[in-house]
Amino acid sequence: MNWKQLFPQFEPELIELIEKEATERSFNAGDVIMRTGQYIKSTVLVLEGQIKIYRENQDGGEFLMYYLGPGQACAVSMICAIQSQTSEIMAKAEEDTEVLMIPIQLMDEMMNKYKTWYQFVIQTYKGRFDELLAVVDNIAFRNMDERLEFYLKRYSEKLGKKNIEVSHQQIADDLNSSREVISRLLKKMEQRSLVKLHRNMIELS
Amino acid sequence: MNWKQLFPQFEPELIELIEKEATERSFNAGDVIMRTGQYIKSTVLVLEGQIKIYRENQDGGEFLMYYLGPGQACAVSMICAIQSQTSEIMAKAEEDTEVLMIPIQLMDEMMNKYKTWYQFVIQTYKGRFDELLAVVDNIAFRNMDERLEFYLKRYSEKLGKKNIEVSHQQIADDLNSSREVISRLLKKMEQRSLVKLHRNMIELS
DNA sequence: GTTGCCCCGTGATTTCTGTCACATTGAAAA
DNA sequence: TTTTCAATGTGACAGAAATCACGGGGCAAC
Numbered sequence: 001m002n003w004k005q006l007f008p009q010f011e012p013e014l015i016e017l018i019e020k021e022a023t024e025r026s027f028n029a030g031d032v033i034m035r036t037g038q039y040i041k042s043t044v045l046v047l048e049g050q051i052k053i054y055r056e057n058q059d060g061g062e063f064l065m066y067y068l069g070p071g072q073a074c075a076v077s078m079i080c081a082i083q084s085q086t087s088e089i090m091a092k093a094e095e096d097t098e099v100l101m102i103p104i105q106l107m108d109e110m111m112n113k114y115k116t117w118y119q120f121v122i123q124t125y126k127g128r129f130d131e132l133l134a135v136v137d138n139i140a141f142r143n144m145d146e147r148l149e150f151y152l153k154r155y156s157e158k159l160g161k162k163n164i165e166v167s168h169q170q171i172a173d174d175l176n177s178s179r180e181v182i183s184r185l186l187k188k189m190e191q192r193s194l195v196k197l198h199r200n201m202i203e204l205s
Numbered sequence: 206m207n208w209k210q211l212f213p214q215f216e217p218e219l220i221e222l223i224e225k226e227a228t229e230r231s232f233n234a235g236d237v238i239m240r241t242g243q244y245i246k247s248t249v250l251v252l253e254g255q256i257k258i259y260r261e262n263q264d265g266g267e268f269l270m271y272y273l274g275p276g277q278a279c280a281v282s283m284i285c286a287i288q289s290q291t292s293e294i295m296a297k298a299e300e301d302t303e304v305l306m307i308p309i310q311l312m313d314e315m316m317n318k319y320k321t322w323y324q325f326v327i328q329t330y331k332g333r334f335d336e337l338l339a340v341v342d343n344i345a346f347r348n349m350d351e352r353l354e355f356y357l358k359r360y361s362e363k364l365g366k367k368n369i370e371v372s373h374q375q376i377a378d379d380l381n382s383s384r385e386v387i388s389r390l391l392k393k394m395e396q397r398s399l400v401k402l403h404r405n406m407i408e409l410s
Numbered sequence: 411g412t413t414g415c416c417c418c419g420t421g422a423t424t425t426c427t428g429t430c431a432c433a434t435t436g437a438a439a440a
Numbered sequence: 441t442t443t444t445c446a447a448t449g450t451g452a453c454a455g456a457a458a459t460c461a462c463g464g465g466g467c468a469a470c
Contacts, residue, residue, distance in 0.1 A: 055338065057346045065341070079331045088338050112317065119288075125330055126284045132337050133260065133293050136270070139344045140381050141262045144427070167447060176345050178428055183448060199436060199447065349457070372417065383458055388418060404417065404466065 001098060003047045006071040007120070014114040022102045027093040034091040040080040042101040045073045049097030050158070056090050057176070064151075064174035066131040067094065067158055075128035078121055082107050145185050147175055152195070156204050164202045206303060208252045211276040212325070219319040227307045232298040239296040245285040247306040250278045254302030255363065261295050262381070269356075269379035271336040272299065272363055280333035283326055287312050350390050352380055357400070361409050369407045 001024070004015055024047070027033055033051060034040070044051075051068040053076070068074060068091075080087050081104040102110075110117045138147050151171065155164050172182045186202065189195045196203040206229070209220055229252070232238055239245070241261060249256075256273040258281075273279060273296075285292050286309040307315075315322045343352050356376065360369050377387045391407070394400045401408040 055342060055345070057342075061346075063341075063345050076334070079327060079334065082327050083331060085331065088335055111323070118316070122284060122287050126288060126290065129281070129284065129334065129337070130293055132334070132341065136268075136337065136340055136344070137260060137262075139341070140260070140268050141266070143425095169447075179448085180429080180450085181427060184450085187449080197448085374417080384418085385420085385459080386457060389420080389457095392419075402418085 001047060003045075003100065006047060007045075009120065010116050011114060014110065014117055017106070017110070017114075018100070018102060021106055022100045025099055025101055027097045027099070029093055029095050029097075031093045031097075032090065033093060033097075033099075034074075034077070034087055034089070036088060036090055037086050039084065039086055040077050040104070042077070042103050043073065043081050043107060044077045044091075045100040045102065046070055047098040047100055050094040051097055051099075052092050052094045054090050054092070054174075055088075061176050062090070062092075062173050063176045065089070065135055066128065069158065072127075073120070073124045075125045078107070078124065082111075144175070144177055144181060145188070148182065148185050149189070149194070151175060152202065152204060162204045164204065165200055166202065167200055206252060208250075208305060211252060212250075214325065215321050216319060219315065219322055222311070222315070222319075223305070223307060226311055227305045230304055230306055232302045232304070234298055234300050234302075236298045236302075237295065238298060238302075238304075239279075239282065239292055239294070241293060241295055242291050244289065244291055245282050245309070247282070247308050248278065248286050248312060249282045249296075250305040250307065251275055252303040252305055255299040256302060256304075257297050257299045259295050259297070259379075260293075266381050267295070267297075267378050268381045270294070270340055271333065274363065277332075278325070278329045280330045283312070283329065287316075349380070349382055349386060350393070353387065353390050354394070354399070356380060357407065357409060367409045369409065370405055371407065372405055 004010075007015075010018075022045075027049075029049075033044070036056060046068045048070055051074070052062075053065045053068060053074070054062045055065060056062060074091065076087050076089055079085075084104065111121065138150055142150070148171070151174065152164060155166070156162060168182045168186065169179045171177075172179045175182070186195065186197055190197050194205055196205070209215075212220075215223075227250075232254075234254075238249070238256060251273045253275055256279070257267075258270045258273060258279070259267045260270060261267060279296065281292050281294055284290075289309065316326065343355060347355070353376070356379065357369060360371070361367060373387045373391065374384045376382075377384045380387070391400065391402055395402050399410055401410070
């Protein structure tokens with residue numbers, strides 16, 4: 001696929017190198033792309049779709065940290081790749097997803113030679129770190145109702161739509177809560193006219 | 206002070222450069238070193254003491270994220286410095302502290318020229334990211350009693366002592382809880398013979 | 411000594427959230 | 441159409457943690 005427009009900042013030489021050395025790969029919605037403890041062999045750039053980065057607990061709960069969309073890269077894979085260490089997170093394709101895998105052997109060279117790549121890595125890292133900070137803020141300081149509102153807002157922004165197609169159970173998993181709690185809080189939000197509830201869909205006002 | 210032994214991996218040339226361009230600075234216990242929203246003008250290497258990295262909420266609560274000790278660097282200051290952006294965290298000297306401040310103008314050059322610096326930055330970033338992940342794990346998946354045990358364990362390891370000099374109120378702040386809750390949980394731990402409680406001091410068994 | 415100030419202990423109460431049990435509903439499959 | 445099943449609604453209850461209200465105790469300044 002023609003991915004260059006997703007990374008307009010990259011210099012032509014860099015694009016050439018990536019084109020030559022990187023491999024494209026597809027995942028189906030639901031595929032696990034990376035799991036805790038796994039060694040990372042390449043850096044992942046997202047071309048299409050959405051990747052959910054989450055943390056798994058003992059009972060298989062999938063606590064959402066953030067999403068990666070087109071034009072974004074997995075900070076964890078970058079850092080782990082450079083040091084050939086294991087990742088501490090899980091990544092799963094939320095939708096059908098296309099990614100570009102850049103072998104780790106290239107990382108050092110790219111970091112040295114291409115300023116735009118270096119900038120991209122730094123920027124990616126800062127972005128993910130800030131998102132993690134926001135997550136910490138939410139779970140440390142906010143109650144479930146506020147976290148739910150934040151979740152819906154982010155979800156809606158991510159998709160650019162007011163209609164969110166997701167079940168209460170799915171939300172509960174992402175927030176490490178339970179379905180009943182989410183259902184109740186959503187009902188309250190509906191009473192406050194913040195949302196309208198439908199089956200498998202929530203409509204933001 | 207003679208700080209070179211703290212960073213044995215740095216190549217001689219790099220050490221020379223740092224010696225020439227960086228400035229040493231002292232902070233007293235309690236001094237705020239960096240605050241939310243502040244622009245970062247230099248990267249911080251810790252030489253002596255302990256720096257507490259935390260997140261402040263509306264009511265002034267200081268939610269602990271991690272500590273920086275001698276030989277460690279502030280990942281946030283590195284990243285923010287490179288992009289001259291604002292930090293999203295607070296940093297405060299827990300003890301009297303000595304740091305080395307490296308002006309941001311040097312960062313690009315150092316990253317390019319000195320492989321050991323580059324490695325150090327990457328390693329620092331991975332370390333802090335993993336600590337943040339551990340924090341998320343704790344508040345997302347664990348109850349206060351487990352978080353308290355983790356807190357005490359970490360504190361003790363950090364200082365290399367079994368006797369922790371800290372008030373219950375201080376712990377409550379760090380965990381974003383309340384003194385009464387911490388006191389009660391500590392009492393339970395004492396009944397399980399995990400700790401002995403004294404005034405302003407907790408003795409781990 | 412005594413005064414004042416933290417620190418700590420502890421019960422009572424409330425709020426938030428998780429859990430259990432079941433009813434209802436809607437949409438797709440048979 | 442009926443069947444079936446996942447999604448949702450809701451009441452009752454349990455448990456963790458926050459909050460309120462005190463009381464006692466140690467320690468330092470006066």
